[in-house]
Amino acid sequence: MSPVLAITRRELSGYFVTPVAYVFMVIFLVMAGFLTFYTGDFYDRGLADLQPFFDMHPWLYLVLVPAVTMPMWAEERASGTLELLFSLPVSISQAVLGKFLAAWGFIGICLVLTLPIWITVNYLGDPDNGVILAGYVGSWLMAGAFIAIGTCMSTLTRSQIVAFILTASVCFVLLLVGQPQVLDFLQDTVPPKLIGAMGQVSLFRHANAIARGVLDLRDLVYFFATIVAWLGASVVVLDLKRTR
Amino acid sequence: MIETERLTRCYGPLTAVDSLTLRAEPGQVVGLLGPNGAGKSTAMRMIAGFLTPTSGTARVCGHDVRKEPLAAKRALGYLPEGAPSYGEMTVREFLDFMVRVRGLDSDVAYRRFDEVVMRLELEEVLEQTIGTLSKGLRRRVGLAQAILHDPPVLMLDEPTDGLDPNQKHSVRMLIDAMARERTILISTHLLEEVHALCNRVAIIANGKLLADATPAELEARSRYHGAVSFSAQGSGVSREMLARIPGVSMVEVDPLDGRVTVFPKPGQPILEDVQTLLRTQNLEISEIQLERGRLDEVFRQITTLPRGGHA
Structure with a gap:
């Protein structure tokens, strides 16, 4: 078994031996359901789609993903197992990738568990299942971006709380900069080119595009680039910390 | 390696x-x-x-x-x-x-x-x-x-x-x-x-x-290396005679238990001479030991040297 998969396996089973995974899943599913049906006008819109469901995902991830990623490296550092891990014949990038895949896979499992909502909408009406599939893919990609950010924040500190707050803050800013209200507000003070750029780096805009069922290559590239960049930064931070 | x-x-x-x-x-x-x-x-x-x-x-x-x-x-x-x-x-x-x-x-x-x-x-x-x-x-x-x-x-x-x-x-x-x-x-x-x-x-x-x-x-490297130590009744008597043995540099008596340690000059074997002397003195020796040297003493000596000093 490759070292990456061995680490992924260990991390993933690690989620399930502690209550973390179960607490997370229950809250994720309850909140996804609650927000979709109550806050998201699921019924009143009179449309058979999962738009309100996917619209809620960025905000759910904002709170829940940092909780999944905060121990990722901070705990290894605090408990001393980092020394053990780095004395194994595993490169830093393999370790980062292994842990990332575990967290991403875990969110993937949570998304699969929301299938009853999809069944509900199919029972109630005749939705475009292609759009829904695209919505799931987009949501999962966005979760990947959040996790990559959380990975990087977790490498910076040995305190899980600090890692949580940093991750939530960075993700919040990246969601916020794409909101039309924010862009409108900044219109007078910030040059238009910068406004355009802000819209482009925002997680929100790209997530929104995919939630509408359009799998545009640019959005896919954006998410993959975000994931690669933050994971790359994590590798750099971990390597730098070996020299300090 | x-x-x-x-x-x-x-x-x-x-x-x-x-x-x-x-x-x-x-x-x-x-x-x-x-x-x-x-x-x-x-x-x-x-x-x-x-x-x-x-x-x-x-x-x-x-x-x-x-x-x-x-x-x-x-x-x-x-x-x-x-x-x-x-x-x-x-x-x-x-x-x-x-x-x-x-x-x-x-x-x-x-x-x-x-x-x-x-x-x-x-x-x-x-x-x-x-x-x-x-x-x-x-x-x-x-x-x-x-x-x-x-x-x-x-x-x-x-x-x-x-x-x-x-x-x-x-x-x-x-x-x-x-x-x-x-x-x-x-x-x-x-x-x-x-x-x-x-x-x-x-x-x-x-x-x-x-x-x-x-x-x-x-x-x-220990000063105890090759030293002879023994416990005996009334060993205070023999102290000066021990010091007169050729090859002996110093004699110490533990003030607590009266154990005598005879230190050699570097590289001089003294065990036999000490034993011979003790026999002629007719002392009652309860135990006698040839010391190999004490690592703790060497350790202390090496690690507490002022910085830059080399042992």
Whole structure:
């Protein structure tokens, strides 16, 4: 078994031996359901789609993903197992990738568990299942971006709380900069080119595009680039910390 | 084989390991001995690839830890200080993870797995969560992890720390049994361990290598080396006569228990002369001993020298 998969396996089973995974899943599913049906006008819109469901995902991830990623490296550092891990014949990038895949896979499992909502909408009406599939893919990609950010924040500190707050803050800013209200507000003070750029780096805009069922290559590239960049930064931070 | 070449590590203004050049060959058990904070663990962390050296380098079986880190790590079994492990896993899961992450061939690996578990007497706790184990058991799990892949080089940071005397003994037996074809570097601040295990000692303090010798050579540096000590009734009488023996430099009497120690001039054997004298004096000797030298005294002498001084 490759070292990456061995680490992924260990991390993933690690989620399930502690209550973390179960607490997370229950809250994720309850909140996804609650927000979709109550806050998201699921019924009143009179449309058979999962738009309100996917619209809620960025905000759910904002709170829940940092909780999944905060121990990722901070705990290894605090408990001393980092020394053990780095004395194994595993490169830093393999370790980062292994842990990332575990967290991403875990969110993937949570998304699969929301299938009853999809069944509900199919029972109630005749939705475009292609759009829904695209919505799931987009949501999962966005979760990947959040996790990559959380990975990087977790490498910076040995305190899980600090890692949580940093991750939530960075993700919040990246969601916020794409909101039309924010862009409108900044219109007078910030040059238009910068406004355009802000819209482009925002997680929100790209997530929104995919939630509408359009799998545009640019959005896919954006998410993959975000994931690669933050994971790359994590590798750099971990390597730098070996020299300090 | 482990070689370090002017291995140096600074933490800000503090030099934790200062130009350490060391060599350990197969078949040797080298003890890295030093007071707390001497730089033992930092040196080991650099050899293990956890810390990057500020300058200099180390090689494990010829693989440079900076240029070929993975090859170096493959050849190395390492027990970090305090034997960290994943507390939420069971012993079996943890060791299983170690086998997988090292990408070992499964058939051979699992035969080895059973062997290691048996050797470290971990059968009964295999299904127990590591976090619930005692300190001694956790250390044994750490040791198991370090020897699981049958590495040619073994590096153990305070392997017997926190173990009871029986466990210490069995860990020492294990190290001894593994020593024949392997290179073993252990760090310790226990002098008894040096006696029990090591065929070479490297003493470091303030990050500097101060002595690199066999335990016997170190003992020879002690002023007690070759000294004769005895307990006798009314031994106060013989003190001046003892001092008159050619080859004797000094006679000391312990004020508490009256034990007499006769120190030789360097390189002069005095045991026979002392024995002859005692016989002629008709003293009742309850016990007499030829001292090999005291490691603790040599250790203190070497490690408390002012900085820059060399023993």
